[in-house]
Amino acid sequence: MFLSAIYRYPLKSGQAETLEASSVGALGLTGDRRWMVVREDNGQFLTQRAWPQMTQIGALHQHDGSLILQAPGMGALHVAVPGDEAPLRGVTLWRDLLQVPDAGEAAAAWLSALLGKALRLVHCPAQRARFLPSGYGSVDDRAAFPDGFPLLLIGQASLDELNRRIGRPMAMLRFRPNLVVEGAEAFAEDTWTRIRIGDTTLRVLKPSVRCILVTLDPASGARSPDKEPLTTLKTFRSHDGNVLFGQNLAADGEGVVARGMSVEVLG
Structure with missing residues (x-):
């Protein structure tokens, strides 16, 4: 497995920056x-x-x-x-x-x-x-202006499987991840508790709950008339009334991540 993409969102709900590498700390990617x-x-x-x-x-x-x-x-x-x-x-x-x-x-x-x-x-x-929201992370974990958690990770195979079910491609940026991992099975990230990317250890805290935002085309701002990909996600990724896709993470200490780095599952 390897890190295939890194995205930063300097302004909450603004456009993404595509990065080759980034330092990582208590608040996630630098500047996120x-x-x-x-x-x-x-x-x-x-x-x-x-x-x-x-x-x-x-x-x-x-x-x-x-x-x-x-x-x-x-x-x-x-x-x-x-x-x-x-x-x-x-x-x-x-x-x-x-x-x-x-x-x-x-x-x-x-x-x-x-x-x-x-x-x-x-x-x-x-x-x-x-x-962080009560019950997640440690007393030292913090977040700036994301909805709740410092980092969001999605497996590329998970999006590929979702797109197969929808029948047309949906851009990864609809889901606004920070880290994209290739080489794992679809939704393998659901089973992880700790991973290491380069010299950076990350804790998996909870699944990401998805909402109407993912129906927006990040390039145009147009909303999908059929409410995809949320419509299809609801058919197989619902749990206790929430639609789940991707995992929220926090970093242990500081480090650097770069595209192409290997991803190791520690637990």
Whole structure:
């Protein structure tokens, strides 16, 4: 087995960056989902589930942690990491209430003009990262702005089997994984508890629960009229009312992962 793809999402619900290698730590891949768009009036986070036009927002992570925003019809905008003096904004991410730095007026104006609503951009410094959902991971595990967990892994064979059942190809990026593994049987990742990629050990915490977001074409933002791949997933990947595809992970310590590295199952 080997690591065949690495994806980073600097902006929650923005476009993916395809990487050849990445450092990995307590918050997952370096620069992954450290930025988030929220409503100005109540701090509620925005997601492609309700805002499919977010599929068109390019967000490029820079070496200093800053961000470059891009979108059709918009000039690119460089956003610096908020400094210690930046005002904190109260935001809501699912059940979590957070106080995180606001990224300033230029980013707010850019996003508001693009999406047609009064919005703000916020950043998650490491010291303000969230605890994982109760019952998962260790007391030291944290996450920035993913839905719940630092990393998401999917086996390529699992997608291949899903596509076979649907009868047409679905892009891996519909499922927004960080790590894609080739060489395993379909859904083999369901049975793993610990794996090693290069010198990085990862713990498998829980299956990923899927929602209407996977019905969006990541390239166009168009929704599948037949609600695929969710329709087919429901026929054979449902458990206790949830549709499951992929596995959530956390890293033990720090390391580096790169495309082509071998993947070893430790437990």
